[in-house]
Amino acid sequence: xxxxxxxxxxxxxxxxxxxxxxxxxxxxxxxxxxxxxxxxxxxxxxxxxxxxxxxxxxxxxxxxxxxxxxxxxxxxxxxxxxxxxxxxxxxxxxxxxxxxxxxxxxxxxxxxxxxxxxxxxxxxxxxxxxxxxxxxxxxxxxxxxxxxxxxxxxxxxxxxxxxxxxxxxxxxxxxxx
Numbered sequence: 434x435x436x437x438x439x440x441x442x443x444x445x446x447x448x449x450x451x452x453x454x455x456x457x458x459x460x461x462x463x464x465x466x467x468x469x470x471x472x473x474x475x476x477x478x479x480x481x482x483x484x485x486x487x488x489x490x491x492x493x494x495x496x497x498x499x500x501x502x503x504x505x506x507x508x509x510x511x512x513x514x515x516x517x518x519x520x521x522x523x524x525x526x527x528x529x530x531x532x533x534x535x536x537x538x539x540x541x542x543x544x545x546x547x548x549x550x551x552x553x554x555x556x557x558x559x560x561x562x563x564x565x566x567x568x569x570x571x572x573x574x575x576x577x578x579x580x581x582x583x584x585x586x587x588x589x590x591x592x593x594x595x596x597x598x599x600x601x602x603x604x605x606x607x608x609x610x
Contacts, residue, residue, distance in 0.1 A: 436590040443597045453480035454589050461585035465545035465577045467496045470585050477589055483596045491595065495588030500538040502580030502587070503548050507534035510552045514565035526559065533558050548580060549573050 440447060457473040464470060471493060478488035511530045515522045522530065537551045553566045569576075 453477045462582040465581045467584045491592045502583030503538035506580045514561045
């Protein structure tokens, strides 16, 4: 929903975005692989008439480093684990989870199952029980599907927004000359 709001602010045609983006989003959901979905995401960017010089750089970078779904997943998992053991996180610990989760998500591989390893790493840093990772593994496939779809959607939305802002700047430069 956040992406839709931001794209509306930048006057991006939402209907076109989802018409061209649905295939990579659904494929990311089913395969749980941002990297494996990259060729479809590149095709979607081409269909949206985004500049190849932009999406040829931003989408591969996003598939390897922009794991916003993974960052959300790590934070939610840490809060879940803390609540399961009956020791809710303090504000300082939540800030720590956000920082560690964001940094860990950048290093997460874009392949199925990589998120649970990052969750275990963050849990070790926070002193949360590893048994909670076992609980999360039971539902990891479902959570991973949604998070991967969020990652791919974010990559395509970010590229679309950058393209729109670049076109606006080009038009301002042309009219100034």
